[in-house]
Amino acid sequence: MKLYNEHDPAPNPRRVRIFMKEKGIDISLVHTPITKRAHKSPEHLARNPLGQLPVLELDDGTCISESVTICRFLEDLHPEPNLFGRDAKERANVDMWIRRIEFRLMTPVGQIWVHTHPFTAAVATATMGKQFTDYGEANRKIVDSACHLFDKELGNRQFFAADRYTVADIVAQSTFDFARFIGVDIPENATHLRAWYDRVSARPSATFDVPEALLAAARSARG
Ligand SMILES: N[C@@H](CCC(=O)N[C@@H](CS)C(=O)NCC(=O)O)C(=O)O
Numbered sequence: 001m002k003l004y005n006e007h008d009p010a011p012n013p014r015r016v017r018i019f020m021k022e023k024g025i026d027i028s029l030v031h032t033p034i035t036k037r038a039h040k041s042p043e044h045l046a047r048n049p050l051g052q053l054p055v056l057e058l059d060d061g062t063c064i065s066e067s068v069t070i071c072r073f074l075e076d077l078h079p080e081p082n083l084f085g086r087d088a089k090e091r092a093n094v095d096m097w098i099r100r101i102e103f104r105l106m107t108p109v110g111q112i113w114v115h116t117h118p119f120t121a122a123v124a125t126a127t128m129g130k131q132f133t134d135y136g137e138a139n140r141k142i143v144d145s146a147c148h149l150f151d152k153e154l155g156n157r158q159f160f161a162a163d164r165y166t167v168a169d170i171v172a173q174s175t176f177d178f179a180r181f182i183g184v185d186i187p188e189n190a191t192h193l194r195a196w197y198d199r200v201s202a203r204p205s206a207t208f209d210v211p212e213a214l215l216a217a218a219r220s221a222r223g
Helices: 011-023 042-047 067-077 088-116 118-128 133-154 167-181 191-201 212-222
Strands: 002-005 028-031 055-057 063-065
Touching (some): 011 067, 063 067, 088 167, 133 191
Parallel strands (some): 002 028
Antiparallel strands (some): 002 055, 055 063
């Protein structure tokens, strides 16, 4: 098996790498640099017609994309430690939280990235004619309200979907780290969410290795 991968801060490949570390799975990584448009090459489009990362290629050539789908596939092959839920109720909770995190947090963070960040200006202009900065900025409110919803929930338990770490925490963690990279922080007063963030960031799987030069470029590009 091979995982077509991109380095940090790309959040979606990172989800799979965190998941692999939590499970102790070793899969060879193939660096597919987005900055060189390797994800839009004919070879990669044959693996994933959306031209996105990550993609898991099986030994028989089957290609699986979508980070959560790849994780679910790996869970079937390596059931322990369990990260998707042990029974129907846990599995439903994990799935419910993944969907909430994807739609209420990842989607608006993505819109802020695409419509306000200088790094994406050229791609936004090529695909949509321009960056719709007002729309991008408006998404900050949606992120803020998601953070307060999550904060309230995390006042009642240690992790997103259960009283133990699951893949829902991985989806949230990778999204929050990417959000911070683009200048969107967890609100100061979301203290339960901040405590959760510190908890998951302390795990050995949580390495986030964005080169200092890239962090500095992102900071200075934002002004
Ligand atoms: N829903 C997909 C999203 C994949 C995705 O957006 N990946 C980013 C890298 S983090 C990408 O390939 N972006 C380039 C593009 O969309 O053209 C997943 O969970 O894997």
